[in-house]
Amino acid sequence: MLGHTGASTHTGAPPGCDDTHLTPSTSGEAGCTMSVTSGKTGLSLTQEILSHLGLAKKTAAWGTLGTLRTFLSFSVDKDVQRLLRAIAGQGVDRAAIADVLTNRSREQRQLISRAFQERTQQDLLQSLQAALSGNFERIVVALLRPAAHFDAQELRTALKDSGSAEDVVVEILATRTPPQLQECLAVYKHDFQVEAEEDIKSETSGTLQNLFLALAKGGRESCSEIIDYNLTEQDVQALKQAEGPGTEGTWVLILTQRNPEHLVRVFDQYQRCTGRELEHTVRNRFHGDAQMALLSLASVIRNTALYFADKLHQALQGTEPNYKVLMRILISRSETDLLSIRAEFKKKFGKSLYSSLQDAVKGDCRPALLALCRAEDL
Structure with missing residues (x-):
């Protein structure tokens, strides 16, 4: 039986695509413990941030790449x-x-x-x-508002909204650290006199409901220095075989329980074995809100900073920016990883986030949003 107990360290290349079976692993607390420091000299801000992008997408780098710091002359x-x-x-x-x-x-x-x-x-x-x-x-x-109170209100609004809720729900449930998520759900229960899980059950169904409930449990495994190629192959084969009715739970289990580093390896190995990206299979395998939620989750797993950069870019399109999205992301990420989000934005869209905000945002909230973004990326 292949599980995640007593995983051995492998230093060679991963094995080939053999048929195996999925055994649920023991879940642990999500997140890695690591600090990001730079010994580089002579780099521009953008170059230095880009050099960290491989780390910035992980919980390891949360709290190290924010635009907003504690004000030292605070009175x-x-x-x-x-x-x-x-x-x-x-x-x-x-x-x-x-x-x-x-x-x-x-x-x-x-x-x-x-x-x-x-x-x-x-x-x-x-x-x-x-x-x-x-x-x-x-x-x-x-x-x-305290962060947990703001997140709880956004989560409640999204779940009770008659429109599509999966985007905001995935954003909050999948990108907050385990302590942040626990505090958010505690505030949710206190403020609205109902567990968030109960609202999820009453407002959603099927695969979407199972996905949200699994994310709300916050049971994602911790990042590990050990690379378990056997588990990687096991998960790849399980996803390849989960194509028929009744196999949706396999997708939910793997994408909500495994740590991001492991899942990136699973994504890469899946593409090598099948010749297509995992997201391509999601588009063919799932439909509607469940498809959109799983695609958003995959984006978070691949690169959290790029996920937010894409959301900010989308919010800036059209004749009127989506101020609610801009505010939520800029405020929630200003003390964690907004520098890496800015770098991903510039890298993908060829224009800085600061300039994009300057061009699109109007009214008296403009200076505040620009202040949170902080600076131009040249």
């Missing part, structure tokens, strides 16, 4: 006073509000909110909402 009292002046005058000083909120980490913004409450006996979020409107109000709300 909570000065920030509270500045925000008070911004909303207490004859005209609201949107520039001051944006400058404070987009130059502080999320943790620092929470400290500002608590201090504002203590000093004024007023809720900062409610005070700003009363003074603002439109997209600028929405981005301020998103910046001030």
Whole structure:
């Protein structure tokens, strides 16, 4: 029986395409523990980020490539006073509000909110909402809400939306670290008095439901220094054989339980064995929302930064940008991997994300979005 217990280390080439059978493996916590540092000198910012792209797509690099850092000269009292002046005058000083909120980490913004409450006996979020409107109000709300609360609200809206929900649900369930996901689901239960799993069951069905439930469990295996070529071959053969009715569970099991590094090897080996990309089989094998969700998940697994770059590019198309998507991604990734997303954006589309935002975004939320993006990539 081939499982994932006591996997041996292999240093040679992977075996050929032999017929094997799938045995579910023991799941562990997702994510790798690794820091990304650079000893390179004389590189431009874009070159340095591009040199990290192989790592940036993994949980290993989360938290190392953000555009927004902890503000070193942070003074909570000065920030509270500045925000008070911004909303207490004859005209609201949107520039001051944006400058404070987009130059502080999320943790620092929470400290500002608590201090504002203590000093004024007023809720900062409610005070700003009363003074603002439109997209600028929405981005301020998103910046001030704790990450788990923002994710929980986005997840709830997506599941209850009468339209297609799979894109947002996959984004949140598949790209958050295990602790982030656990906190999001706890907030979901507290705020809406229902488990997210129950809403998934009531709002979805079939393969899509099984996929979402598996992602919500957060049971993806940890990244490992050990390369198990036997397990890679086992998973490839299992996916090749999972073509008939009733075999959808195999796809869900493998794509939601295995760690990303292993799955990239599975994707590559699958293409070598079949002559086609795994995504091609997904398009032929699945339909509708389940197909779209699985394709999104495959994109996350292959390269998380590129997945977000594609989403941002799509949100910038058309006569009116999708501000909701722009805000959610720029805010949620600003302290994790937005630098690598910017690099992937420039690499694929030949134009920087900053310039694309400048050209497409209008209105008073524009400076805030540009501040989160931070800089031009030459």
